[in-house]
Amino acid sequence: MTTTTNTTDKAPSLNQYGTYSSGLSTGSKTTPTTAKPQTDGDKTSAAVKGLGDNFETFLTMLTTQMKNQDPLKPMDTNDMTKQLVDFANVEQNIGTNSRLDKLVKLQSAGTASTNLAYLGRTVSFEGDTFQYTQGMTQTPLGYELDSGAKSVRVDILDAKGNIVRSMKGETSAGTKHAISWDFKDDQGRAVQPGTYRMNVAPLAENKTDTIKATTYTFGTVAGIGNNKDGETVLTVGSSEVPLSKLTMVY
Numbered sequence: 001m002t003t004t005t006n007t008t009d010k011a012p013s014l015n016q017y018g019t020y021s022s023g024l025s026t027g028s029k030t031t032p033t034t035a036k037p038q039t040d041g042d043k044t045s046a047a048v049k050g051l052g053d054n055f056e057t058f059l060t061m062l063t064t065q066m067k068n069q070d071p072l073k074p075m076d077t078n079d080m081t082k083q084l085v086d087f088a089n090v091e092q093n094i095g096t097n098s099r100l101d102k103l104v105k106l107q108s109a110g111t112a113s114t115n116l117a118y119l120g121r122t123v124s125f126e127g128d129t130f131q132y133t134q135g136m137t138q139t140p141l142g143y144e145l146d147s148g149a150k151s152v153r154v155d156i157l158d159a160k161g162n163i164v165r166s167m168k169g170e171t172s173a174g175t176k177h178a179i180s181w182d183f184k185d186d187q188g189r190a191v192q193p194g195t196y197r198m199n200v201a202p203l204a205e206n207k208t209d210t211i212k213a214t215t216y217t218f219g220t221v222a223g224i225g226n227n228k229d230g231e232t233v234l235t236v237g238s239s240e241v242p243l244s245k246l247t248m249v250y
Contacts, residue, residue: 115224115232115243116224118221118224118234118249119221119222119223119224120220120221121220121221121249121250122140122218122219122220122221122249122250123218123219123220123221123234123236123241123246123248123249123250124140124142124216124217124218124246124247124248124249124250125216125217125218125219125236125241125245125246125247126214126215126216126217126245126247127215127216127217127239127241128197128198128199128215128217129195129196129197129198129217129237129239130195130196130197130198130217130218130219130237131194131195131196131219131220131237132183132191132193132194132195132196133193134193136183139179139180139181139183139218140178140216140217140218140248140250141178141179141181141198141215141216141217141218142176142177142178142179142215142216143169143176143177143179143198143200143213143214143215143216144173144174144175144176144177144213144214144216145171145172145173145174145177145202145211145212145213146173146211146212146213146214147173147204147209147211147212148171148172148173148205149171149173149202149203149204149205149211150171150203150204150205151168151171151202151203152168152169152170152171152200152201152202152203152213153166153167153168153169153200153201153203154166154167154168154169154179154198154199154200154201155167155198155199155200155201156181156196156197156198156199157196157197157198157199158191158194158195158196159194159195159196161197164185164186164191164196165181165184165185165186165191166186167179167181169200169202171202176216176247179198195237198215198217199215200213200215201213216247218250219236219237219239220236220237221234221235221236222235222236222237223235225240227240227242231243231244234246
């Protein structure tokens with residue numbers, strides 16, 4: 001007696017993993033593998049390959065159609081030419097995108113190399129907090145007023161918010177005024193190294209008016225990166241300063 005194993009033949013179908021199965025049931029299980037993330041180069045290659053496959057299919061169908069066309073009603077050559085031109089345009093666009101991707105990568109690499117020069121440098125930027133370290137001889141602090149003031153008081157506060165020094169500031173508008181601080185308190189005693197904050201309090205001629213003051217502080221660049229918008233940012237203390245916000249590099 002001959003024992004026959006039954007199998008079920010089915011038409012090939014596209015399974016969940018993007019490949020064609022033969023439709024032959026063998027009773028065995030297939031363990032899917034995790035696909036690796038595609039790079040821009042992989043996507044471009046896949047696009048070119050897909051276009052080539054589609055073009056080959058198009059030519060096969062076109063040839064078959066021409067062989068079997070009605071001699072009394074030949075196919076429209078203008079339509080055929082248009083489809084060929086469309087394929088050529090798509091191929092050119094894929095090639096252009098590939099070259100643009102390479103140019104962007106090269107530009108990004110060049111920009112990153114240039115930005116390395118900021119590491120370890122002291123920079124000035126919009127802000128009010130700064131770090132005083134022993135031996136520091138200058139404080140690149142400053143401010144601007146949006147309108148002229150009757151008087152301006154500049155306060156230096158410690159990390160706890162206590163005023164350690166009050167100074168008289170310049171009152172004109174439209175000019176960046178430098179603040180000179182000798183790292184001493186109001187009693188002439190040297191302050192301890194640490195984190196300090198600058199506060200500018202302008203007083204208008206009319207007491208009901210408000211004058212906006214923009215303050216500028218400084219710090220040492222400890223790192224370089226990019227924000228979510230792709231803009232270069234410098235790590236200065238606990239702050240991330242966009243490169244476009246720098247006012248001075250020392």
